[in-house]
Amino acid sequence: MRIASYNINGIKARLPRLLEWLEETRPHVACLQEIKTQDEGFPASEFERLGYGAIWHGQKGFNGVAILARDAQPVEVVRGLEGEPEDEHSRYIEADVHGLRVACIYLPNGNPQPGPKFDYKLRWMERLRKRAAQILAEEVPAVLAGDYNVIPRDNDVYSVRAMANDALMQPESRAAYRSILADGWTDAIGTLCPGGGVWTYWDYQAGAWQRDHGFRIDHLLLSPSAADRLSAIGVDKDHRGREKASDHAPTWVELRGQG
Secondary structure, eight states: OEEEEEEOSOHHHHHHHHHHHHHHHOOSEEEEEOOOSOGGGOOHHHHHHTTEEEEEEOOSSSOOEEEEEETSOOEEEEESOTTOTTOOOOOEEEEEETTEEEEEEEOOOOOSSSSHHHHHHHHHHHHHHHHHHHHHHHTOOEEEEEEOOOOOSGGGBSOHHHHTTSGGGOHHHHHHHHHHHHTTOEEHHHHHOTTOOOOOEEOSSTTHHHHTOEEOOEEEEEOHHHHTTEEEEEEOGGGGGSTTOOSBOOEEEEESSOO
């Protein structure tokens, strides 16, 4: 079973590329971030045509998350994270699908730091940690997939110096990420690629793609029972190089069994 995470960077602008990727790779579950559309503008019929059921949590112009499931309809469990009732950002949706609990995450960027946006990022990560702990307590096979906007290790970035002052690589961001792992989650790519050098994002600026100046911020965290089934990981890097592509590449894990 293949579960993928894909920050599509605008579902309307990238829809041809997204449909192309779905047809070519046929993941069982696809978690999308930055759909950047209100709920009524989500192109569900396009995915149904390819055999994918969908749930989504939209927002006009930015943010927004969705879960697609091949030959199934995701059953929504949670929409949004508890802890800040005034927070209207569409960054989290969770569903049961194909025998798994799947959460789709678009974590705040946090720049510029220090400042209120970075403080919001850290609070959001603590809220995510609390929800993740609740999922662990249910002892279900689970995957937390998404754009975490965190570069966990020095070997997850092309240049430590270039990103040293970015919110994605601050000690507080990394510590918050590690605290989630310490609760019992497995970073699938980090585990199978301990030497690093796996990028999932390349900026549109400064020839980052052409120079392979990327970093890893798209992560799939596995609960213990899901981690026991981990068989492969990958990044569909080719799709980043296509015309009018997202600045992220689809990132995935494969689990043994069918749920």
